[in-house]
Amino acid sequence: MDPLRRCVWVNGPVVVGAGPSGLAVAAGLKSRDVPFVILERADCIASLWQKRTYDRLKLHLPKQFCQLPGLPFPADYPEYPSRGQFIRYLEDYAENFGIEPRFNERVESAAYDEGCGFWRVTTTCAGSGGDGCGCEVEYICQWLVVATGENAEAVVPEIQGLVDFDGEVMHACDYKSGENFRGKKVLVVGCGNSGMEVSLDLCNHDAEPAMVVRNSVHVLPREILGKSTFELAMLMLKLLPLWFVDKILVLLAWLTIGNLEKLGIKRPSMGPLELKNTHGKTPVLDIGAMEKIKSREIKIVPGIQKLSSRRAEFVNGETLKIDAVIFATGYKSNVPTWLQVGNKKQTATNPLPPQSND
Ligand SMILES: NC(=O)C1=CN([C@@H]2O[C@H](COP(=O)(O)OP(=O)(O)OC[C@H]3O[C@@H](n4cnc5c(N)ncnc54)[C@H](OP(=O)(O)O)[C@@H]3O)[C@@H](O)[C@H]2O)C=CC1
């Protein structure tokens, strides 16, 4: 064993990740007096929200669907809190419950040791700016909570000719605003919620976005007759089967947004709720991009064939001069890189220690 590695016994769960889910778990444990340790690779809570989001970001769902257990959003917050308001709420939440994550500690591996019946969780101290001490810690515990989310790592696809492109290239996680793109022709790759909103923001800053739509996508209005589409969907699901709610959502989208197929955006044959349930694909909630697509201020282009120094060539053979590429191609979990598979104890079956209060 590494002589620098410290060993820490945790008399309760180890929670990996101090984003909204990790904080919610931590608050639940705190309020039941269960001891725990919460490990966070970044130097702050909710680091994706703090460091990897653009300026104009707001929640897309009304605040009552996004608050964590035990502390509502402040009453004076708007229905769709801004990124800054959401971060302030999460900071207040951590403080309110006395949650103190161990920052700058990256989990390198977590494995269930069948021999002794404990999880072994090893971390390295990263330190901000990469100047960490490099020391290792091994936590030994009975329970492991994985709360690192589905958006831990940015995904950048391999595109032929990307190395030859001489304009700016970035992932949406590093995009802040269209300010630096004024007057530029920007290729936005991807048409999920990020791609749509980055394209809208670019328009609002007098840039010229072209958005790659290589597949079908569900676009729903954020609200229908003043009521959030998400809330309407949840209400309808209490009364109607999912396939029928899907039919209604698609009909309502058609009535409010119109037929997007003419503009190059096809709808999947599977309904939006079924697609979310079976493939995890979130529908796009429109907050203005559709208008810009209709007015052709956002140009829709098909899949990329290849890039060259200042041009993109698409699968239909057309080419476009471009000054910059923004990959809004999504994120992925990093759990498979550190959670050891191949043991039966990956999901906890044994309960937490008895609750000492309530
Ligand atoms: N305010 C809010 O609440 C917001 C929420 N979000 C959420 O954050 C999460 C991440 O969203 P987002 O960043 O948009 O990522 P998504 O994974 O939702 O979308 C990625 C997009 O990139 C496309 N794509 C991937 N690879 C390629 C490629 N090689 N060429 C062309 N297109 C490609 C995908 O298309 P394909 O289907 O073809 O693979 C898809 O349209 C989602 O859950 C989203 O809802 C995001 C922004 C705002």
Ligand SMILES: O=C(O)C(=O)Cc1c[nH]c2ccccc12
């Ligand atoms: O919960 C999510 O992942 C969302 O961002 C939005 C969402 C999921 N399913 C829906 C159905 C109708 C409207 C919005 C959503």
